[in-house]
Amino acid sequence: MNLLIKAEYRKVFTTKLWWALLIPAAVLSMAFTWGGALLGTLGDMDREVGGVLPLAIPAFGQGINFASVFGLILGGTAVTGEIRHKTITTSYLTGSTRGAVLAAKLFVYSTIGAVYGVVCMLCATLGAVFGDNLPNAADWFTLAGAGVVAMIMWTLLGVGVGALVGNQVGTTVGLIVYVLIVEPIISAVLRGNELGEIPPYLLNTSGGSMVTDLSLDLFFENLPGSSRRNERAYEELREFLNMTHSPQWWVSALIFIAWSVAIGLAGWLVARRRDIT
Amino acid sequence: MHDGSGRVVVQNLTKTFGQVLAVQNLSFTVEPGSVTGFLGPNGAGKTTTLRMLLGLVTPTAGHATINGRPFHHLGNPARVVGAVLEAQSFHPNRTARNHLRVYAAAIGMPDQRVEEVLHLVGLRDAAHRGVGGFSMGMRQRLALATALLGDPQVLVLDEPSNGLDPEGIVWLRTFLQGFARQGRTVLVSSHLLSEVEQTVEQVVILSRGQTMYYGPLDQLRKAQQSRVVVRPADAPRLTTALEEAGHTTIEQLPEGVLAVAGVEPEQVGDLALEAGVAIYGMHTQQADLEQIFFQLTSGQFSGAQLNPASPHFQQQLLHQQYQQPQYQQQQYQQQPPPGWPQQPPPQQPEQQQWQRPQDGGQQ
Numbered sequence: 247m248n249l250l251i252k253a254e255y256r257k258v259f260t261t262k263l264w265w266a267l268l269i270p271a272a273v274l275s276m277a278f279t280w281g282g283a284l285l286g287t288l289g290d291m292d293r294e295v296g297g298v299l300p301l302a303i304p305a306f307g308q309g310i311n312f313a314s315v316f317g318l319i320l321g322g323t324a325v326t327g328e329i330r331h332k333t334i335t336t337s338y339l340t341g342s343t344r345g346a347v348l349a350a351k352l353f354v355y356s357t358i359g360a361v362y363g364v365v366c367m368l369c370a371t372l373g374a375v376f377g378d379n380l381p382n383a384a385d386w387f388t389l390a391g392a393g394v395v396a397m398i399m400w401t402l403l404g405v406g407v408g409a410l411v412g413n414q415v416g417t418t419v420g421l422i423v424y425v426l427i428v429e430p431i432i433s434a435v436l437r438g439n440e441l442g443e444i445p446p447y448l449l450n451t452s453g454g455s456m457v458t459d460l461s462l463d464l465f466f467e468n469l470p471g472s473s474r475r476n477e478r479a480y481e482e483l484r485e486f487l488n489m490t491h492s493p494q495w496w497v498s499a500l501i502f503i504a505w506s507v508a509i510g511l512a513g514w515l516v517a518r519r520r521d522i523t
Numbered sequence: 524m525h526d527g528s529g530r531v532v533v534q535n536l537t538k539t540f541g542q543v544l545a546v547q548n549l550s551f552t553v554e555p556g557s558v559t560g561f562l563g564p565n566g567a568g569k570t571t572t573l574r575m576l577l578g579l580v581t582p583t584a585g586h587a588t589i590n591g592r593p594f595h596h597l598g599n600p601a602r603v604v605g606a607v608l609e610a611q612s613f614h615p616n617r618t619a620r621n622h623l624r625v626y627a628a629a630i631g632m633p634d635q636r637v638e639e640v641l642h643l644v645g646l647r648d649a650a651h652r653g654v655g656g657f658s659m660g661m662r663q664r665l666a667l668a669t670a671l672l673g674d675p676q677v678l679v680l681d682e683p684s685n686g687l688d689p690e691g692i693v694w695l696r697t698f699l700q701g702f703a704r705q706g707r708t709v710l711v712s713s714h715l716l717s718e719v720e721q722t723v724e725q726v727v728i729l730s731r732g733q734t735m736y737y738g739p740l741d742q743l744r745k746a747q748q749s750r751v752v753v754r755p756a757d758a759p760r761l762t763t764a765l766e767e768a769g770h771t772t773i774e775q776l777p778e779g780v781l782a783v784a785g786v787e788p789e790q791v792g793d794l795a796l797e798a799g800v801a802i803y804g805m806h807t808q809q810a811d812l813e814q815i816f817f818q819l820t821s822g823q824f825s826g827a828q829l830n831p832a833s834p835h836f837q838q839q840l841l842h843q844q845y846q847q848p849q850y851q852q853q854q855y856q857q858q859p860p861p862g863w864p865q866q867p868p869p870q871q872p873e874q875q876q877w878q879r880p881q882d883g884g885q886q
């Protein structure tokens with residue numbers, strides 16, 4: 247197993263994809279917090295709310311959600327890239343079992359997801375520092391921690407979907423269509439039928455909310471001024487974002503982790519048996 | 524773990540892809556110490572069989588073992604079996620050296636081994652280049668280098684000389700023979716008997732997913748007989764004379780020409796002189812192995828498992844082996860194997876196309 251893990255790292259680091267995807271993810275993370283930080287320090291806002299608006303926090307959350315797309319894409323290529331270039335044959339021929347080869351892949355890509363997460367969080371922090379609006383450090387790092395977990399899970403999810411689908415274009419297009427079209431439609435239909443409690447359990451919603459919810463919670467905690475006024479604004483905002491039924495951020499996190507692990511496992515089971523001709 | 528015998532056993536292997544019956548109840552054994560050829564025309568099921576042997580395709584029925592164990596029960600399989608497969612490829616942006624380093628890591632070989640195999644296949648000078656820019660022959664060499672990484676006991680190669688230049692082909696032949704002489708096992712597939720004729724001692728001949736012949740190549744050679752083609756002035760009289768002398772396998776060819784099997788031209792001449800029949804022309808005709816291979820695989824025997832020792836087999840060969848090449852070719856085209864588009868071209872053109880004057884890797 248250790249041998250296969252080492253081989254898998256060599257596979258990743260001997261091609262360019264890993265940094266070609268990491269750069270835009272890191273740049274996005276930094277751009278979001280920097281922009282949020284600058285927006286929060288605009289003079290007019292200061293006067294209105296009686297202090298610096300910690301806008302860097304929700305911007306951070308959004309940045310994580312966008313950046314994790316790159317982890318997802320990287321994960322999606324783990325199995326499909328090998329199928330596309332037909333190196334999967336050699337990989338299976340040099341592993342003790344096919345299950346072991348795939349398990350090594352799931353593990354290695356999860357750790358690369360962690361690297362992506364850490365790099366993106368560092369860039370996001372730098373963005374807030376450059377924008378001169380780094381809020382409460384403890385809160386900030388809680389959010390960064392959640393961001394790393396989200397990035398790992400999105401990457402793992404990508405590996406699982408790629409292993410299930412087996413085709414690189416199919417995986418990428420399938421994921422985009424699902425996230426942008428299928429799930430929003432399902433959610434809208436469910437909400438329209440008084441079943442608003444269900445959408446938070448959906449894949450993309452749970453993955454997005456775990457970060458967004460936390461960032462909103464922390465944003466309102468860090469708002470200057472009266473807490474009662476903030477509370478009303480908080481409720482209104484959640485309603486506006488269709489998040490009335492959203493559970494606590496960590497519940498969303500657990501739901502999303504369950505999704506990623508389940509799909510990773512399913513991919514492992516399916517790819518193990520697929521004929522390589 | 525495994526018995527270390529170097530023996531490859533295929534037992535009642537069957538594989539269907541949807542409607543397509545790719546391999547049908549296939550059985551054979553490959554022993555160490557010699558090169559075994561795995562022969563059959565396009566679509567015969569060679570690749571499918573080898574992939575089942577290597578655990579890449581799950582058989583519909585039957586099983587295959589190497590050293591007494593299925594591939595994925597060998598522990599670290601690449602240390603026992605090395606394989607060069609047809610549809611094997613490389614990441615175009617990874618260098619040859621990095622490609623080998625990935626798989627050296629996977630099987631626990633030191634990076635030093637990478638340099639050794641690069642040297643062995645003559646790719647050292649191209650090792651730093653992306654495989655995307657490699658020629659067909661260079662890829663084939665890299666695939667062989669990958670197969671040799673684990674210093675395996677058994678080598679399985681699917682059409683390994685595809686794309687190799689003449690020098691590369693000779694090198695590969697010598698290499699495989701040397702490899703087998705060390706007591707190791709080599710199973711090499713090809714759709715051309717002539718390509719492996721000088722290398723292999725044993726053959727498994729496949730047609731439409733079934734074994735047509737399985738045994739020593741020499742035995743197949745012995746089954747062939749020469750015949751004498753003679754143009755006498757009076758064919759019926761010569762026929763009678765020949766038959767009286769006990770030569771009964773006589774074929775009437777157009778324009779009074781006779782083809783007599785199992786005789787020497789001297790005997791025919793003497794008999795003709797005795798019978799007082801003038802002879803206008805006579806020559807000996809030899810059927811070559813390639814023709815036998817053609818007949819075995821052209822589909823007409825499908826369903827019949829032939830044992831070379833049986834008289835039935837001898838007889839069929841006798842009847843079939845003198846057919847003219849044009850006839851064979853036509854027949855082949857009329858009955859393309861399943862899944863093959865019409866008009867399979869003869870094999871030569873693609874070979875020529877891939878022939879390169881020198882190993883393209885040397886700069």
Ligand SMILES: Nc1ncnc2c1ncn2[C@@H]1O[C@H](COP(=O)(O)OP(=O)(O)OP(=O)(O)O)[C@@H](O)[C@H]1O
Pocket residue numbers: 523540543544545546563564565566567568569570571572609714860861862
């Ligand atoms: N994945 C697949 N799906 C459907 N049919 C397949 C598949 N793989 C192989 N076949 C069919 O199985 C049969 C045997 O194919 P195979 O590739 O094993 O032949 P082969 O002897 O290797 O031929 P060649 O000399 O062309 O390499 C063919 O009819 C082929 O069309």
Ligand SMILES: [Mg+2]
Pocket residue numbers: 569570571609681
């Ligand atoms: Mg083939």
